[in-house]
Each structure stands twice: as C-alpha cells, then as structure tokens.
Amino acid sequence: MIEKAKDNPKLVGLDHDYKETKPQLRVVIDKDRAADLGVSISHIGRTLETMLGSKLVTTFMRDGEEYDVIVEGNRDNQNTATDMENIYVRSDRTSELIPLSNLVSIEEFADAETLNRYNRMRSITLEANLADGYTLGEALNYLNDLAHTYLPAEADISYKGQSLDYQDSGSSMTFVFALALGVVFLVLAAQFESYIHPAIIMLTVPLATLGALIGLWITDQSINIYSQIGIIMLVGLAAKNGILIVEFANQLRDKGVEFQQAILEASSQRLRPILMTGITTAAGSIPLVLSEGAGSETRFVIGVVVLSGILLATFFTLLVIPVTYSLFARNSSSPQAVANQLEKELQQ
Numbered sequence: 001m002i003e004k005a006k007d008n009p010k011l012v013g014l015d016h017d018y019k020e021t022k023p024q025l026r027v028v029i030d031k032d033r034a035a036d037l038g039v040s041i042s043h044i045g046r047t048l049e050t051m052l053g054s055k056l057v058t059t060f061m062r063d064g065e066e067y068d069v070i071v072e073g074n075r076d077n078q079n080t081a082t083d084m085e086n087i088y089v090r091s092d093r094t095s096e097l098i099p100l101s102n103l104v105s106i107e108e109f110a111d112a113e114t115l116n117r118y119n120r121m122r123s124i125t126l127e128a129n130l131a132d133g134y135t136l137g138e139a140l141n142y143l144n145d146l147a148h149t150y151l152p153a154e155a156d157i158s159y160k161g162q163s164l165d166y167q168d169s170g171s172s173m174t175f176v177f178a179l180a181l182g183v184v185f186l187v188l189a190a191q192f193e194s195y196i197h198p199a200i201i202m203l204t205v206p207l208a209t210l211g212a213l214i215g216l217w218i219t220d221q222s223i224n225i226y227s228q229i230g231i232i233m234l235v236g237l238a239a240k241n242g243i244l245i246v247e248f249a250n251q252l253r254d255k256g257v258e259f260q261q262a263i264l265e266a267s268s269q270r271l272r273p274i275l276m277t278g279i280t281t282a283a284g285s286i287p288l289v290l291s292e293g294a295g296s297e298t299r300f301v302i303g304v305v306v307l308s309g310i311l312l313a314t315f316f317t318l319l320v321i322p323v324t325y326s327l328f329a330r331n332s333s334s335p336q337a338v339a340n341q342l343e344k345e346l347q348q
Contacts, residue, residue: 002126008142010134018124020110026083028105041102047089047100052078061081081106118158122133125160135222136166173228180203180235188239197250200324201242207320208238208313215308216301226298230305237281237306238313244270244277245321246329259330267322278314282307 029044039225049055058069077083084106088097116123130139140163147157153304159167181202188198209263212231213223223225249266288303 001146004146004150005126005128005143011139011142012129012131014126014128016124016126017116018112019084020112021197022111022113024109024111026107026109027106030105031101034103037098037103038091039089039098040092043089043092044100046105047087061244101301109332118160121156123158126159133220135224136162137222140166173225173232176234177228177232178324181231182203184235184239188243192246192250196329200321200328201246203320203324204238204242204313204317205235207316208234209307211312212305215304218308219300219304221301221304224301226301227305230302231309233302233306234309234313234327237310238317241274241314241317242321244274245317245326249325260326263322263326267318271318274314274318278310282310282314285310 002014002016005011027048031041034041034044046055050071054070056068057071059066060069061067073087077086084104085099085101087100089100089103090096091098116125118125126143128139130136133308140159144157147155158164167342176263185198185202188201189195192198209231212227212234215221216223245266248270249262252262252265257265285303285306288299289307291299291303
C-alpha cells in the first residue's frame, strides 16, 4: 500500500512510523527432525527459555526469608548466534543429549524497535503533506481505496490529527444540518398548522444547496467546515422566500379569493419583496468574497456559498414554489378555514 501511495505525486513526503531498523534472530524448529529424534517442540521451547532467558523453578526458605530459585544459562557463552550449538536437549526416546543446532535454524531479520498501538491495536501510521490544490478529503478517499484494495479484509482503518478532525466534523455537520432542517420544518408546521405548506417551503433548501455547490465548483473550492456552515445558514435564508409566497397565498384564500387566483396574486405581489431581500442578502455576502488578509480563505468560502445559494434559490423560488403549491396544496385548507367556518355557523 505504501509503495502504491508513493506513486501519487500529490502526497508530499509520505512517511510511516514502522521502521525496520532493529536486527533480530528468528529460531525455526525443524519439526520433522525433532519428531524423528524424539524431542518435543515444548521441550525445545522450555530449553531456549531457560538457557537464553531465565526461568523461576522454585523457592526456598532461609532465616525466615523466602528466595526465588531462577535457572539461566551462562551469559558468557551467549554472545553470538553460533553459541546456540553449545545448548543440548535430551531425547525423550533415547535419553541422549542432542545438540540444539541439529534441530533448529537461525534466520536474521529486521523489525521495528517499538510496535506502536492505536485504540489498543497494533498499528502503522501513515502521514504526508498535501500538494497545493489537493484537499484532505481527496487524500483520505485515495488512501482508503488503496487500503481496501491492498490490505487484508480484517485490517481496520482509523484516523489521527487533522484526518480525525475532518471525519468528526463531517459526521457532526451532517447531524447539525439534519437537525436544522427538522427544527425549521417543525416551527413552520406549528405556524401554518399544516405539514403540506412547510414541505412546500422547504423545497427552497435543495435549490439553495445546489446553488452553493455550483458556486464552490466554479471557484474551485472544497466542501469543508466553513462551506458546511454556510450551507446551514442557507436553510433559514432560503426558506424565507417560500414563506412570503405561501403565507400571502393563504391570507388571500382566507379572504375568499379563489385558489388559482390566490397563487397568481401572491406570486406577483410578493415578487418585489423576494427580490429585495434576495439582492440585499447577496450584496451582504460580497464583502466576504472580496475580503483579504488573515482568515480571508474561510470568509471567501462562506461568502461564495451564501452568494451563489441565495441567487439560485431566489430565481427558482419564483417558479418552483407557485407550481408546487398549485399541485400539492390544492386540497388543503387555509390556516383560518376552520375559524371562518365556525364564524359563519355562529352568524347563522
């Protein structure tokens, strides 16, 4: 995976924390030969443990004190790998001493000085700088694809540092965006005493989001924490245009105006307020786009999202909201319909 990742020129200074710089020896037991000579694998293991390391075999008491009895080999005869020829094991079959060198072979290899762990699991951490124009999201997607292609299925992928912050912010912003939609919808439902009218108004949010994405694409910006904040702002900014049309249409229907005529009058009479508020909001975001100095990159992204999202939402709201209201709200009653009906019955 690391070799493949090095082929990506946009990952600058790719490195990892697994350095095979510590020489080690691996003891390989010839199981077939050991079986022929009547030496068990566990016997070889215990012999190596005792002679090359140490082993607590018993304790004894002296003058009221308990002492450990530890058996170990002579350290002066354990300087090189060839000194293993001086170690013998006894055959369980013939009780003869057999040189350990006849049963094992020594392999030299390199390993890391320390085996790092992350989340209590053995881990290798990859890190790299990003070339200009290469976003963190694109780099993580590239590395994740390599991991799924070249690593075994049981390998787990986790994140550290800025990558972890990016993942956490992405999931949290998704929750916040969904929460913002839910809160706005419920507030509108309480205001209009209907679920149909708020649903019609909320159609402006996808239009504003589409405009924000188009603006980010035109300016070659990425979806990051600041652009996500701008998109959340658009939930309320875009919904106000739909509110102006739907609320005015409902007021006309309460006055007894015919359904189709109420839509036409609401669209024409609310055109100027919608354009004025839309242009004012868009104009207010222009300083963010043109700002310079420290932090201008973040202000630019928010400004682009608000500017492009409001312009597209304002334009299409004038078309989508009246058409959608005509299709889905035809059989719905106006908010004051029940009150008007009761008033008529009381007058009769």
